[in-house]
Amino acid sequence: MKGTLSLKLLPACIAALTCSQAFAELTPIQDTELGTVSGQSGISINLETRVTMDEFRYTDEGSISLKDVTFGGADKTAFFEGQYAGGRVLPITQSNMLDDVKIDVDVRSDGDLLISVGALCNTPGCVGTIPVDFGLSVGSVDLVSADGLTSTSVLENFNMTGYFTAAFFQIENDGANGEINAKVSFAIDDIDFDAPLLGMGIRDMYIAGAGFNEDLEFGAFDIANSGAVARLNIRTAQGNVGGAQEVDNALQISLAGNSGDAFVADVGIGAVIIGGTSIGSFTIDDLALSNTTLKIYGH
Template structure:
């Protein structure tokens, strides 16, 4: 039986066209050194997420309703960009988060590296919206904390790295918010036309890279003040300019607010149950 299989294999090879052999070339040692047999994984993504309600329950409950995460479906963000606008932001948009490429690699030292960036040379537009944020007691009590949250903006890049030497997840991203709005009914406060851009960004002389806010943080396990394990979050860098077009109190605008070159660094949090 073994002889029969070998004969069949020889006949199959002999039946290949000679042109097939003409393409076969020997590999030298130098060429072999370039072949690792390994490659990362690339994912091209488009998506939209909706949720009727998210709840967190302790003794009472916090509920967030009508959650939407998707594309902004806008091409008019950051209107101060006039020169070459179509090339920078594109000429169409949808309610999907799209134009995203995700690359996953495991380095030689075991570190996991995830890079997220646009497929084409333009930022990724996104929108996050929710309905009511409500506190609920078991006896029917409730407080409407927030409502009508909406944030629309652009993402230029994001990276997540798990370092096997330190067991630390590092997250970095560059994003910009063109419009953020929010109502806080139990305080009779509203926020309109809030913008978040990179520190030092000049809307009178717009440039793409300075538009984006840099966020760099580490997440890992560490002891809290009592010496027990907790979730550690260190904000290494957050640098931004912020502006609020209108602050509403009782439905009436009391003016605007601006924060120039806001920098948050060397900030540590330890999160744990009690």
């Protein structure tokens, strides 16, 4: 039958593969040399993807259901269109894919794992800050009863686009005291959603770096400084979690900014819709979150 190797030929094939002539051009590595081989140059990964989910559901007794979830590219080149006439065009390719992403992975001599994520630039004249654009959409977020007969729509038509210019992750090799440290520079140029439960909607919301509102006032834009910088420390927390309760092995997430203290960002909302009509816009200058820690555990 086509595609089948006769068993009668098997001994001949083995003999041909194991004869000295078959390996005449190969030089075997000695044990002493093998010990010097390592991945000192690390690993690089080029990523292109788009993720879709019909539903993501968390169940306790009742459930929280996220439907029609999509994560990929922003599918545009002009950003902050709600703030600048025509937006600001970034040096990226329009696509609904999360693409042109380069991931570098290295393991240091002390065992720490380092992961760096940024833009892949194959253009010979590629200079300056090149962002990685992303887009997230969720059709609806619903509360669902255990029997599935009652549901309430909390959020609908959620759409978010933005970009990041750099992301770094360090997983420390420190035994039981190991932790994850992350640093991300990002900007979210547009968030739109409806909240049927409250009868309201949000349009053209943005989160950017400190100083963005000042640049916006003068019509300036600097991609390198447009993003907010967030530092995260993730580890296991033990003992008191903020009240009288003692909890072992709680998940602790601490948030800081670029300098290691407060996370600072400029925030704006283009329109708040209530009863189908906009009641106006809002801006927050230098919103600072300091000494911010989340401790997450079951109850």
